[in-house]
Amino acid sequence: MGKKVLMKGNEVIAEAAIRAGCKHYFGYPITPQSDISHYMAKQLPLIGGAFVQAESEIAAINMLYGAAGAGARAMTSSSSPGISLKQEGISYMSCAELPAVVVNIVRCGPGLGGILPAQGDYFQAVKGGxxxxxxxxxxxxxxLQELYELTVEAFNIADKYRILTMIMGDGNLGQMMEPIEFKDKEDIYEANKSWATTGTQMKREHNTVTSIYIEAEVLEAHNNKLQSKYTEIASKEVRVEEYNTENADIIVTAYGTVARILKNVIKNAAKEGIKVGLIRPITLWPFPSEAFARNAEHTKAFLSVELSAGQMVEDVRLAVNGKKPVYFYGRTGGMIPTENEILKKIKDILEKQGG
Amino acid sequence: MAVVFDRPHALVDVSMHYCPGCTHGTIHRLVAEVLDELGIEGTTIGVSPVGCAYNNYLYFNCDMQQAAHGRAPAVATGIKRVHPDKTVFTYQGDGDLAAIGTAEIVHAAARGEKITTVFINNAIYGMTSGQMAPTSLVGQVTTTSPYGRKPELQGYPIKVSEMLSTLTGAAFVERVSMHDIKNIRNAKKAIKKAFQVQQKGYGFSIVEVLSTCPTNWGKSPVESLKLIEDKMIPYYPLGNFKGADLEV
Incomplete structure (x- = not known):
């Protein structure tokens, strides 16, 4: 391992992407993720890559389409309103099976909303925006250490399955600073990109990157192919952290920085003799349903804590499948729940559950 | 016996889907002839649009990407930045380029993106059944301007070549027409020069090609060619707007 360096989250994403072999980045300025563009604008020209400040998020995602289709490891990043604009390209790239990484440093919505941290884009990201x-x-x-490692992994997963991978962090993650320990060398998945448009050199049939299949039978066959790829990913790529779940009376769940607040809540609760466990989904899709279903056998209730009005909680309910009650606590608008508010909610639930 | 006329190698040997009298097919041939003559089929990557030419990736023998409506210049930018040594072109119609994709074409030109655009202006949306295009002429009857295009309601047609030629990054801009043999030969020359301008790295190049849509114009193929000459050229003057003097 290399030495530790103190970095800002957005810069960690950019540095990790470069270490993963990404030499092409396309972006449009939007708070709170613009540091990614600044870092790329400085670094990519020095390594023979290209930074392009696009005229819009729509153009940026379509530049990503072109670059990924041309066989490069490439990335775009934005924040919530900008990610909404990228949905067109995300759908097209998904159909054309173009591997690339899209970063969403989520701010609060709807609309222009605000620039503070939020998790209101969960539905858009996992249900198909x-x-x-x-x-x-x-x-x-x-x-930020995990942000670094998962950014590298995002490129590997994208190339391995020819799929888009999204890094979803809230504004906290993009803006905060933490020490990072970079590896001397990254594990890079070397994909065969013989499908890419790189010029035939008159040595092979011409390649086509497309998302249009006018004939119904052909499109259904293509859709079935996509679905079987998703099934394979769902069986192989689930990532989840379980903490103190074994004897927990109640299991709290959150993703991203909110899970860190929950770990403190768990410690405070333990001082009062309350056994609280945590399930932290690391992959939001594929969702770690199995961890919830298994723990539903012994715990009394679940509580999903989110910087939203209640989005991931729906997937928790599906996973728990009515076996135990599932509660929700959320703040929006950039408000962050305190440890005390969450502990109070836990106590209220356990009182209701008679425990 | 000597072969005097053959299919260009860069054009795939399949039937095209275009309507009788449509000039898309001939323009495809011109592009393919240019790829052959410059010997760049194997090092060229094209971008197909949304519109009647949406599947021309089936017709060109070079590598192709199919883009979302209007986004071909952005897709081409991504390709070119990854492969600066390759030739990259987009093929776009008037709805694609001058309506939904206005931002993409203007900024690709402004960046001086080293790509070539073949812009087909037939003053109508063909594929979606004859709606008013940004380039439809004043008074032109379409399915969405059934009483004729009225400037007070729908404004005036956009002169794309004139507009783009104001941008410093646009190195070569020329408007040509497909209405007779002489002009088709000029169109070929302009397309060839546009590709050469890209190869030399001068910047963005575009050829606007005045084209027909007999089906949606409700005219015969011959009447359609006449209509280009009588109605379109007076509003869209032919000629080079920029880069005629560039050494290629």
């Missing part, structure tokens, strides 16, 4: 049946792998780091 664009049209048609498609999935992205969605990774939700909770620390």
């Amino acid at each position: 664009g049209h048609g049946d498609y999935k992205m792998v969605v990774l939700a780091p909770a620390s």
Whole structure:
């Protein structure tokens, strides 16, 4: 391992991407993720890559389409309103099976909303914000070390399955600073990109990157192919952290930085003799349903804590499947729940559950 | 016996889907002839639009990407930045380029993106059944301007070549027409020069090609060619707007 360096979250994403072999980045300024663009604008020209400040988020995602289709490891990043604009390209790239990484440093909405941290884009990311049946792998780091490692992994997953991978962090993650320990060398998945448009050199049939299949039978066959790829990913790529779940009376769940607040809540609760466990989904899609179903056998209740009006809680309910009650606590608008508010909610629930 | 006329290698040997009298097919041939003559089929990557030419990736023998409506210049930018040594072109119609994709074409030109655009202006949306295009002429009857295009309601047609030629990054801009043999030969020359301008790295190049849509114009193929000459050229003057003097 290399030496520790203190870095800001957004810069960690950019540095990790470069270490993963990403030499092409396309972006449009939007708070709170613009540091990614600044870092790329400085670094990419020095390594023979390209930074392009696009005229819009729509153009940026379509530049990503071109670059990924041309066989490069490439990335775009934005924040919530900008990610909404990218949905067109996300759907097209998913259909054309173009591997690339999209970063969403989530701010609060709806509309222009505000620039403070939020988790209100969960539905958009995991349920398909664009049209048609498609999935992205969605990774939700909770620390900057994890942000670094998952950004590298995002490129590997994208190349391995020819899929879009989204790094979803809230504004906290993009703006905060933590020490990072970079590896001397990254593990890079070397994909065969013989499908890419790199010029035939008159040595092979011409390649086509497309998302249009006019004939119904052909499109259904293509959709079935996409779905079986998603099934394979769901069976192989689930990532989840379980903490203190074994004898927990109640299991709290959150992703990203909110899970770090919950770990303090768990310690405070333990001082009062309350046994609280944590399930932290690291992949939001594929969702770690098995961890919830298994723990539903012994715990009394679940509580999903989110910086939203209640989005991931729906997937928790599906996973728990009525076996135990599932509660929700959320703040929006950039408000962050305190440890005390969450502990109070836990106590209220356990009182209701008679425990 | 000597072969005097053959299919260009860069054009795939399949039937095209275009309507009788449509000039898309001939324009495809011109592009393919240019790829052959410059010997760049194997090092060229094209971008197909949304519109009647949406699947021209089936017709060109070079590598192709199909883009979302209007986004071809952005897709081409991504390709070119990854492969600066390759030739990259977009093929776009008037709805694609001058309506939904206005931002993408203007900024690709402004950046001086080293790509070539073949812009088909037939003053109508063909594929979606004859709606008013940004380039539809004043008074032109379409399915969405059934009483004729009225400037007080729908404004005036956009002169794309004139507009783009104001941008410093646009190195070569020329408007040509497909209405007779002489002009088709000029169109070929302009397309060839546009590709050469890209190869030399001068910047963005575009050829606007005045084209027909007999089906949606409700005219015969011959009447359609006449209509280009009588109605379109007076509003869209032919000629080079920029880069005629560039050494290629």
